[in-house]
């Protein structure tokens with residue numbers, strides 16, 4: 001039998017309200033609600049902390065209704081940029097324990113720690129460490145479910161909160177979950193639940209033992225998968241976080257080994273950088289339309305300029321041509337250069353790249369795609385632009401590659 005995976009589901013408790021309290025500790029011991037506009041009659045409660053919850057304040061309550069339940073309720077407006085920042089900081093902690101971190105909404109993640117748990121003790125150790133660290137370092141609490149599938153890990157994180165860990169194992173999952181109503185697992189909405197109820201299916205246990213053919217006939221693949229999930233079969237593929245990161249720009253820069261004195265010299269460096277950036281864009285299936293050039297002169301002054309082209313690209317030729325146009329505009333060879341950096345931003349998915357009928361880039365695209373294939377097979381340096389081959393200006397070690405996916409607000 002295939003060994004079971006170890007999957008955690010981590011869920012930040014009362015996320016928006018917890019962020020507000022972490023940000024402003026003076027309100028953390030009082031009832032707090034994150035709400036829409038207070039002056040508007042239709043302002044509602046978007047989130048509340050544990051204390052407000054004890055007064056019966058519910059998400060979706062109209063503000064005056066919530067205030068009636070809890071007259072001292074502190075209402076704050078949402079700060080979504082700040083919540084995103086908290087979310088990123090929390091995910092960064094998860095990523096220290098595995099690269100398989102799959103976000104689900106802004107405040108929940110699945111972590112597959114099957115291969116990495118051995119470095120940190122047991123699954124329970126990892127869960128408790130995460131709980132502790134996030135409380136201390138971020139100032140919010142999480143609930144963790146530990147299980148062998150995503151469905152049960154998520155269910156586990158719902159079972160006990162705040163600041164708690166629940167284990168649902170292959171041995172105890174039936175006993176722990178089969179009496180629960182259908183709505184307690186992910187994937188069962190109100191409509192689905194009503195339809196299942198008509199077949200006399202009310203609990204997870206009812207669904208697990210129901211005739212598979214009837215489920216399949218009535219609900220198709222969705223029903224089939226749902227039934228498998230409650231049986232604890234499959235449903236254990238946690239995505240890698242890299243698939244979820246939004247890259248905002250792709251850039252590359254270098255400090256040259258000797259100062260760059262003229263256009264001929266800079267061309268080879270720019271060519272080298274553009275070629276590498278274009279390759280990375282293509283690998284990520286991205287195109288970009290804003291090309292920025294930053295040059296640092298040997299008097300240490302930076303000069304930069306950006307230009308946005310009409311058609312988003314991931315071809316080194318296009319990026320190079322635009323970069324050199326910018327270089328011509330901002331640098332007159334009087335003061336030699338020490339560093340050169342090129343960045344492509346305003347990124348778009350390659351799927352949106354349209355080749356028109358008379359597109360001269362068609363051949364170029366075929367060529368650059370062929371280069372990618374050769375490099376994938378024989379390594380990046382197996383094929384390089386002639387101009388930059390073994391160039392004395394380029395210190396390969398000093399190349400700074402960066403995909404900027406962080407627009408930190410602080």
Ligand SMILES: [Mg+2]
Pocket residue numbers: 011012013014015107108
């Ligand atoms: Mg949550």
